[in-house]
Amino acid sequence: MSNLPENMVQLGSRRNIMREIREYGLIRAREVGAENVLDFSLGNPSVPPPPQVNDTIRAILDSPQGDSIHAYTTAQGDLAVRESLAASLTRRFGMHYGPDDLYITVGAAAGLCCCFRALACPGDEFVLMAPYFTEYDIFVRGNGGIPVVVPPDYDTFQPDMKALEAAIGPKTKALVVNSPNNPSGAIYSAETLTAMADLLRRKAAEYGHPIYLISDEPYREIVFQGFTVPWIPNFYDDTLVCYSYSKSISLPGERIGYVLVGEKVAEHKAVYAAICGAGRVLGYVNAPSLFQRVAAACDGLTSDLSIYQTNRDLLYNGLTSMGYTCVEPGGTFYLLLKSPVPDANEFCKRAQAYDLLFPPTDDFACPGWCRIAFCTTTEQVQKALPIFKKLAEEYGL
Known part of the structure; x- marks a missing residue:
């Protein structure tokens, strides 16, 4: 018998389902040719970073300080970087932020883990709004919290407020939201956020x-045409924002982001200190120094995201015209499709027989649905639609 934590062995043995499908797709590509494998499994941006990113990297490395750029920074992030980001956020969102409101992280995942570790006392609960990114449950449990899952309103994929209220109790430490949402693409409306904030304030006063x-x-x-993303701190003071530059400027492999703890957050200084302490415990200190500077210089820029709008329109309009039930994405590069049979794993396996690859969303706490990651070429989307049509006919849609 192994003298190791069983949960760690299990987590390391069972990989993220999207990555498993991705690896299967790479094997199939060697067998039948990459052009014949239509892989919609992984949320890896398919557009290059904006030109300013590489220009900034070259300028930093060619500067008189270029030789020292790879040195350690202050644990919570270089002061000049935090000053620059705070000024950018203040300008963009109309709320005042300072450098000591920001903790620079190794991507949003590290930011989330720092928040959970910083806030969790024994027995504390963290409410997760389904559907949610597969790793949330793992992050919460691994950092001392207890996840409490709230199902969505399956007609709108906005939060079910009655279910949310029932989930909040005296041990609730935080609510986790993701808007625009992975995997649904849904954006929480201003009406939703107003109701959510009112509920949280009432429950905080009660407990x-x-x-x-x-x-x-x-x-x-x-964000797609006709949709906007409200700035959540405008609705609720006790908001911690976790951000990553992985998607907006296509830098997933560089692992750079931040946690923002605005001055209106309750126990602001203690919460910020706890996040710094969590980073220290978890080893998430000194985020990559080069990309701290790149993030500061490029904050607010985006890659050319127009291909995602094109792909989204092709997929959503095409699939719904075939009889599929889909959630209209307001943002992200994901589309949620309802399986034509109760077990979405069966449907995904059937699609896999045509080398059309996408995951079921059981691990997103949304059984019976599938996630289509359309961060790919438009040609690939066009090639996939006839296969979806064939599947629709097979399942009698």
Whole structure:
């Protein structure tokens, strides 16, 4: 018998389902040719970073200080970087932020883990709004919290407020939201956020302690025509924002982001200190120094995101015309499709027989649906539609 934590062995043995499908697709590509494998599994941006990113990298490396750019920064992030980001956020969102409101992280995942570790006392609960990114449950449990899952309103994929109210209790420490949402693409409306904020304030007063809102926002800038993304701190003071540059400027492999703790957050200084302490415990200190500077210089820019609008329109209009039930994405580069049979795993396996690859969303706490990641070429979307049509006919849609 192994003298190791069983949960860690299990987590390392069972990989993220999207990555498993992605690896299967790479094997199939060697067998039948990459052009014949239509892989919609992984949320890897398909557009290059804006030109300013590489220009900034070259300028930094060619500067007189270029040789020292790879040195350690202050643990919570270089002061000049935090000053620059705070000024950018103040300008963009109309609320005052300072450098000591920001903790620079190794992507949004590290930011979320820092928040959970910083806030969780024994027995504390973190409310997760389904559908949610597969790793939330793992992040919460691994950092001392207890996840409490709230199902969505399946007609709108906005939060079910009655179910949310029932989930909040005296041990609730925080609510986690992700808008635009992975995997649904849904954006929480101003009406939804107003109702949510009112509920959290009422419950915080009832239980006599702050209930924080952790807003995971890596898709904040990927928004489609007719939709807007409200700035959640405008609705609720006790909001911690976790952000990543992975999607907006196509830098997923560089692992750079931040946690924002605005001055209006309850126990602001203590919460910020706890996040710094969590980063220290978890080893998330000194985020990559080069890309701290790149993020500061490029904050507010985006890659050319127009291909995602094109692909979204092709997929959503095409699939719904075939008889599929889909959630209209307001943002992100994902589309949620309802399986034509109760077990979405069966449907995904059937599609896989045609080398059309996408995951079921059981691990997103949304059984019976599938996630289509359309961060790919438009040609690939066009090639996939006839296969979806064939599947629709097979299942009698």
